[in-house]
Amino acid sequence: MTPPPSDVEGPPRAGDNTRLADIRATAGRLFEERGYASTTMNDIAAAAGIQPGSLYTHFPSKEEIAVGLLEAFNADLAAISEVGLKEAQASYATPEEVVRGLVHSMTDLSMRHAAAVRLRAYEAPTAATERFRTLVNYQPPSLSKAWRVATDIFASGPHNARVDLRLLRFTFDQATLAAASYFPGQCPKPVSRLFSDMQLTGIAVACPEDAALDASSAMTAAQEVTAQWAAHRRRSNPDKASELIAVARAIFARRGFEATTVRDVAEAAGVRMGTLYRRVSSKDHLLRVILEDYSNTLTAGFETVLSSGSPAIEVLDAIAYLCVHAERRFNEEARVVKLGSGGMGASPDTPMHDYFLQSERRRRSLEHVVEQGQRSGYLRDIATSADVVQAARCVFWLPYQDVDGAGRRRTHQYLRESVFRGACASR
Amino acid sequence: MTPPPSDVEGPPRAGDNTRLADIRATAGRLFEERGYASTTMNDIAAAAGIQPGSLYTHFPSKEEIAVGLLEAFNADLAAISEVGLKEAQASYATPEEVVRGLVHSMTDLSMRHAAAVRLRAYEAPTAATERFRTLVNYQPPSLSKAWRVATDIFASGPHNARVDLRLLRFTFDQATLAAASYFPGQCPKPVSRLFSDMQLTGIAVACPEDAALDASSAMTAAQEVTAQWAAHRRRSNPDKASELIAVARAIFARRGFEATTVRDVAEAAGVRMGTLYRRVSSKDHLLRVILEDYSNTLTAGFETVLSSGSPAIEVLDAIAYLCVHAERRFNEEARVVKLGSGGMGASPDTPMHDYFLQSERRRRSLEHVVEQGQRSGYLRDIATSADVVQAARCVFWLPYQDVDGAGRRRTHQYLRESVFRGACASR
């Protein structure tokens, strides 16, 4: 009856849209910080300044909020992939410019959809819908094609012929998408430049030959550490608590700590709840033991390498070696950390937060190494030491094993050729 | 490790079973009293003396509790139907004994599964599963067959040839199943005897001929009342509140008041919540208006007939006439009442409770008529006046329209032949 056009089924009006978008953004921020499972509707409502029940005016469920974020991300991802593929095929620009352009697009995407990036880590409860899973696993076909075409044309130009292009593609693909996790809230431009520089130019001013690196005292120390890791595996002490911890570790690695219930662990271990609580004191305790073991092992390994007295490049090379080995030897632990709220999201005194503090210490010691290397002219000044370390961590810890046939040796060699020597450098 | 057999997947032990059975029984009692929708898990937990969350150790959901009750009922119903059919086909006993046997089995079943009987009224929320609906609508094929065979053999013996056997079957089928609602907590034996006596023997000592009944002043009064009802329908005053009430009435009749949400009503009426609440003050108000109108109309009609000065049989005949007409003219209202917590279940000061109080007054005035008839020797002493009235109400208000082709006239005639003259009487 009212004159103004109040189309019943039409698109929501500006006012509504703003509020809906506001809730989506608020939820996105929380999902990014704490993950899907640890963000409650109460949290979202409180952050949006409304009652929990009122959220359901705008979204039919919590999952639907996440789904909206994922769909927006996927749409952008598809669009960027298409454009990236076209540009790679057209190539008015130099191969390097094409690659840098795609790296920037993807880094920018990651930054703009930080929440979706976190959600894609698939920290979803057991009850997650098929739809959720489908969206999380979405891969636009044109993206891998774009990376392939971009790196192929790049290969025809002057470049480091020994760099493994398959691993290079994988690195760009994974690292750019992970950008939001490693550089939260930062401007995409310098971050993407850093990624490109690190891979294409390399961070070493004059990288030693493989033989020299292999013989460095840092590398010798690193090899001793990894040998110890391998040995440690065999003397398994199967007391009952440890069995439970191993089971928990496997599940945490698959679904994330928050999304895993104590009942899940008990069931997988074939015990009842009561038995489980007789053997371990709490769910947090399980995670604490897992992460403390892991963190201490890493810290010890890092310190061994750092105290080897080798120059910066050799130390970083040995650290890369260590990371590649750790990512496989402690694959589950690494996944638990990646799925968890690794950063500022975790509240103090939680196992995850404590791990984060330790991890920060390791990061800082690497920063000192990089600083020293930059000061003494062995390392290029492509970015601040903090950013260089952050980008290096992002790249060193990628799951290269997912690229079929990529063993530890091949992976480490790839890191030498790209991160240190630069995929663009003609040798 | 403990010696006693703690079979993991085996059947629950006596102790557990008891607790589960206890919860089931407690829930059943509440479902019976208040209906499915108005019984909360909190209610059940409180009545069972445990915490609400603990219920989920034994049942995965509220619906599953109801499903268990319905399944038990359906199993018993199927068994009794089978036995009933066999006995009807074998017939060592007289036809009348066969019918009385089946009436008793079914009445007993109704009493033992009072909760399921109430659940079958289908007062289930919109969200009810297909499974729930299927169980509620379950009809063992052998049951209708058993009634058919039983009444058919009965027809070959000495009986009132003018009784409509189809309606007789329907009455037995429906009335016995409804027994628990009309005679809550009572012993099935006397109730089933009352049902059988009322239908087979009839309550009148010497029932007047149709012509005499048709000409009674009670019947004349009743016809005036129903004529008024029909006239009243036409002068519909379509103000907006009334439209809403009509819509609400239709939905309440389908799903029950408790299981209907205000949003359901608004949607069906094509208005938004705000508009609805501008026209009616509350959900309770909707029900109140519906039931008060209905109850006042019924009471006025009853009083007109009761004050006609006719003798008991004529008054009851006219009341039967009135009920048959009311059940059709006010079919929705009648269904709302049947679906609602018609009895002691409703808490005071609710529309349903107020209706119940009014309905009790009508019942009492009928009791006086029956008492008077019994005292003066016109009505048989087949039971107390209270029980006779209760059984009569149960029978008078059945939805005979569900039997195809059963018009008001045929239905009323049937009631004369059965309830008053007796289906077994040879004329």
Next chain:
DNA sequence: GTCTATATATCGATAGAC
């Protein structure tokens, strides 16, 4: 198996924009 705490979600009802 049960407790306590709390999660997600729905419902009746209303305030206030349009």
Next chain:
DNA sequence: GTCTATCGATATATAGAC
């Protein structure tokens, strides 16, 4: 006068812990 977005209460259900 109508509709949207909201509230406060409460429902069903799950989780960690014992």
